[in-house]
Amino acid sequence: MLVLLKRGTGEPVAGDIASRLRMSGLSVYRTDHEGQVRLGAVGDGAAVDWDTVRGWPGVEEVRKIAVPFKLVSRTFQPHDTVISVGRCAIGSAQLALMAGPCSVEGEEQVFTIAEAVARAGATVMRGGAYKPRTSPYSFQGLGEEGLKLLRRAADAHGLAVVSEVMDPQLVPLVARYADILQVGARNMQNFSLLREVGRATKPVLLKRGLAATIEEWLMSAEHVISHGNAQVILCERGIRTFETYTRNTLDLNAIPVVKELSHLPVIVDPSHGTGIRGMVAPMARAAIAAGADGLIIEVHHDPDHALSDGPQSLYPAQYHELVGQIRTIAEVLGRRV
Amino acid sequence: MLVLLKRGTGEPVAGDIASRLRMSGLSVYRTDHEGQVRLGAVGDGAAVDWDTVRGWPGVEEVRKIAVPFKLVSRTFQPHDTVISVGRCAIGSAQLALMAGPCSVEGEEQVFTIAEAVARAGATVMRGGAYKPRTSPYSFQGLGEEGLKLLRRAADAHGLAVVSEVMDPQLVPLVARYADILQVGARNMQNFSLLREVGRATKPVLLKRGLAATIEEWLMSAEHVISHGNAQVILCERGIRTFETYTRNTLDLNAIPVVKELSHLPVIVDPSHGTGIRGMVAPMARAAIAAGADGLIIEVHHDPDHALSDGPQSLYPAQYHELVGQIRTIAEVLGRRV
Amino acid sequence: MLVLLKRGTGEPVAGDIASRLRMSGLSVYRTDHEGQVRLGAVGDGAAVDWDTVRGWPGVEEVRKIAVPFKLVSRTFQPHDTVISVGRCAIGSAQLALMAGPCSVEGEEQVFTIAEAVARAGATVMRGGAYKPRTSPYSFQGLGEEGLKLLRRAADAHGLAVVSEVMDPQLVPLVARYADILQVGARNMQNFSLLREVGRATKPVLLKRGLAATIEEWLMSAEHVISHGNAQVILCERGIRTFETYTRNTLDLNAIPVVKELSHLPVIVDPSHGTGIRGMVAPMARAAIAAGADGLIIEVHHDPDHALSDGPQSLYPAQYHELVGQIRTIAEVLGRRV
């Protein structure tokens, strides 16, 4: 249920209303919108007499949230969520440009790439230290050592860090080095992991699962937020279809749908979404034209020798050119790089 | 096989080479590229001794076309095909803007919409007179009467006409009124229909089937071209996936893939691709940013009373605004409206 | 609308009721169930006052048919449709066993296979004379010559004939030789073709489209029936999914769903459904265990030299062994070969 308070309701009264709802067994979340306090009360509200609540002092209106993703919905929070990370305000008019290698491979690699992407205009560096690999015999990442390298390279160039966490137990460790905790597509419904990142204090980048409907994706964001962490960034990275020419089918339709249904920022990963270097720039431009809040792109200075995902990594010069094109398209939508 | 002739080879020699290949039971198609004659020889070439052909006077090189869509491929014709229809050169730097109602419903309707889309910048008018309908009890279109109305309205506003043909026998009739013959998604592998439009003299708009891979789509274009009609415009209109929020999943990945594999122009239909009015503009912008050669969009002045597809039709004012946005995005790619 | 007449209503009254409904612009179809006449009145019934109809003499009840596939539904006809073809009663307790080569290739081939499948227990012979081929350069079938051969071979061994028709204009020709007109998966929504087979007097085997939902498949059957031909046999032959190991994903779930929703018989094609010889027998057994009314299976005595679909064709001995297994499974469901 959505409980709208009267404008001008003082904090003590607002706090009191929230407490009374919690005492009924509900979880209560708050957002302020245009000077009005909005309380989202979720959980088993069967025992609550909502007509009585409507009569409480300070309560203006009580309304049902018709969608299953309550806290994620625009009904709960009409305005866009903006998440500040380093120099970047994700979800604002400024586009979030994240870039870097698929995997952290070594010191020279991350420093070279960090410099290149920072120069091109990126504000967040990506890089995997724990890699989800289909085969147990593939390179599994450098682990904590990789995180340390990534952090140092990013710091040297004024970049924030996003990196994947796969294991609930490792959330504190990854959070020590990364500014944004990435939950990968294969873990989108790993509810133990969602619970742990939901208890963390760092923003979460939640990738869409390969076979996840938009509603299921938003429900996974709801899991994170319901555990206390409202800083969720959605990331479209391609779904699985019958088409085999591309690695996945990047679903840009998800962008306008998510922007309509939810206040959360949504970015696009055209590297994993297509798996083909030559398609990254066209689909990145398209993502921004469709209204995405940013991009996460794989860049490597020597993709032929990359330990993973070389064929889909842009060269630094290609990334630089792409950012230039993005700049003009962004202006059409009243945004900027 | 691709037979490249020496530059400067005279027409008699070129004609002679083509004849000799035809006498071997092959079909021969020709394209001229940067001053060089290229002959595509298709069919059962088992009996042909290609080493001998290599030695023929005028022959520079004989090369295998590695993909199954021979005539459609960039191997056969490296440069873009440009198809002139009315004021529009489809596949050129100028974007092809096609717009109009889903179905032709009556005189006032088509004239009102024709005026609106022409004013906004469209050069081709769409409108269905024969409608493929899932239910036998739905409105099936006005037939020839609809085509007459569409032609008159388009002529009154300087527009070309595109309209769907569903029945092989009706190809001559539809070709009498329309400038472009549309083959719908459900008929993409209706080989009898492909044969008939392949024998027509009007360009063909070939929509991608709901479950067609890009390769199958190009193979259907190959069917049309192999019957003699090289003027094929491809149209992405959404594929079927597990996602149910949108009517279909508009697959913009197909744009860069097709531009890489084929010389044929490719446009996008965001109206059928999404089925939701509010998504048409974002996906139309994205299509152009991804490199599409044009758009076909449903526009209706009174969508609430449309006999089909009202919920996905743009209002004229929305279409006008969209064309303005497209104009700026096109410039990023060196194109124009 | 479903109009149920009172038991014992005479033919003159029943005919009169149907006439009056037709005069209101509706199409009327009839089925008799347990001694009761049931009239399905379809089309635009907006102008009809159904409360008045309820009061007509002879009318017991007027009920809405809640599904879009009216005549195909169990609401219209609760009992199973049984279609008699040669020695086979398709949809009865006796399973319909159809078998034969993918394509008719020549006299010796069809006679050899006809003898083999007849001996194994098949009652209908399959064989394509007009082949839908993705590539315009593949073998397209022997045409009428192929139909003649197929007919002679089938007659020689007491088999009925099923063969595909792709072109609306060729329906009369194919109907001259075949006992069952097959509409292929790619033509499931070729509405011109559905209209023509709907006007034919031979039963129609309607294959499910690669991306067709069960509802769309039943709607295509509705097209056929609404044109006057109630003898429709449905055929599941695999849908398109992300899985690439098999050619298609044979969807046996469709069997119990169709049996619940519709009175039409439904058979299964495990040859096209899987594309792999070794999978035909397991999936054929599974189809019968799931409740299918029959099987259509590709059998070839020399699959290595087949002009199409050799890798998925059973050897005659394999087919013989399979029929034996089917016999026992059929008994579990109270059926027989």
Add this chain to the structure above:
Amino acid sequence: MLVLLKRGTGEPVAGDIASRLRMSGLSVYRTDHEGQVRLGAVGDGAAVDWDTVRGWPGVEEVRKIAVPFKLVSRTFQPHDTVISVGRCAIGSAQLALMAGPCSVEGEEQVFTIAEAVARAGATVMRGGAYKPRTSPYSFQGLGEEGLKLLRRAADAHGLAVVSEVMDPQLVPLVARYADILQVGARNMQNFSLLREVGRATKPVLLKRGLAATIEEWLMSAEHVISHGNAQVILCERGIRTFETYTRNTLDLNAIPVVKELSHLPVIVDPSHGTGIRGMVAPMARAAIAAGADGLIIEVHHDPDHALSDGPQSLYPAQYHELVGQIRTIAEVLGRRV
């Protein structure tokens, strides 16, 4: 690589060969087949000179394992793996019948259902104590309390227990109560969880992911086995397709494919695969006819009041009848209940 030892090679020599391969940095796994020791050596074998290995005393042959799932493949182990759990030998001629409620809800519930399914012929009881739920506001399961109840109910009726584990940290806890550790579809590529169950001593039931290809599923089994636990039971439970009538599309094609590629047992879950009670029996029969090694089915004595998945649960009497039908079908394939 597969290293086949000469028949009659003594244990000391076999152990020595394995040690030398391990010293080269490879992981070595062993299976004995028809009196011959087969060593699977996996990992980065770049530095190993296989021609030298071929010359080692006791080595008969060194062969590449062509598929990416090495230890899971029939190349490594030609014969079927049989996993003994309680009275059940999963993968043997005896079918594995697992049944029980979706969730453990309380003492009376589990004891009632345990008695019913044991009487019908089941040998393993299913029941969820930790439930993966799309919504954070749905019933999440009784946790350890549920496991205790399940264990007691199963013991009272001579049943083994299978229950899902979602969190790597909880593997030891679940393993204390359950005989088989279930990894759910959403966690099929949760590699941290696969690692933990790979280190456990209890068999693992690995469900296929909603969008997992058969190859990816086998690769996840390879993860488990490569961590030391060779007791993996595969479970097909439906994939995600465009069809919306059923909850998922149960993919029985996977059964013959898996039996061809792998030595692991594979069972089917028609309850989650279809989501519709009336489809469970037809698809269960079909699964056995297709060659599945067993079934896992939801049974509830009062499905209308079940806390989860009531609409797809069989009544005890329906389950009883189904087991009877399965018995006859099993005989066709030389198996038994």
